[in-house]
Amino acid sequence: MSAAKKGSRTKKVPDFHTTMQSIEALVEKLEDEETPLEEALETFEKGVLLIRQAREQLTQAEQKVMLLMEENGEPRVSDFLEEDDGDDQEGIPF
Template sequence: MSTRKKTETLSFEQSMQELETIVSKMEQGELPLEEALQNFERGIQLARLSQQKLKDAEQKVQILMNQHGQASLLDFDSPLSDKE
């Protein structure tokens, strides 16, 4: 039985750490095909989880800022953020 946690119970940091481990293993190119496919599938699950957790966090920050009358968030690569 695998010692992997259910994807839904992982924190953002845990999912990113596991994803990095999977990528490292796959980059070595020595996994049997079946194991590589299982790792790829798990990696996709972890990437989706991480994206959703980031989206949720951004929404929470936006809600908190709106509640306190703050300006809306800018993207990191926004031309306005370079001028600050």
Template sequence: MPRKQAEASNAQPDFETAMTELETLVQRMEGGELSLEDSLKEFERGVKLTRLCQEALKVAEQRVKLLSADGQESDFPQQGDA
């Protein structure tokens, strides 16, 4: 396998791609037509995707905190609250 293809296969999906894949996994598993072995593989993939999404959200939250004026957690004003 060429190096770029190997690197691409090891690359993690971005948040949106992971969420879309998770939704697809859930639908397939809820369909009830997977074998036990396939269900376990899909579940394992789902756990990995969930962890990836949780980490992406954690990083995004940290970035928002850094970008806020005082670094304190606070509710962002809603439209019309100014």
């Protein structure tokens, strides 16, 4: 396969869960006292890139949620768990 064809492929961005697993693995590597400094710096750099990727994924998810929650053309922001007075059983399926 030619270099042009290889270069034209787009990298698939891993999902959020996979990104977080990768970050956790890098943290474990950084916590290992036996990791040489140069390797630790490379690991740290990879971690920074993955954290940026995870933040972008979270931002995109938040924007999608905001779009889904729009009411009358205005975004509706509310707490995930609304306060409950304890007496209201309406809406509970079981």
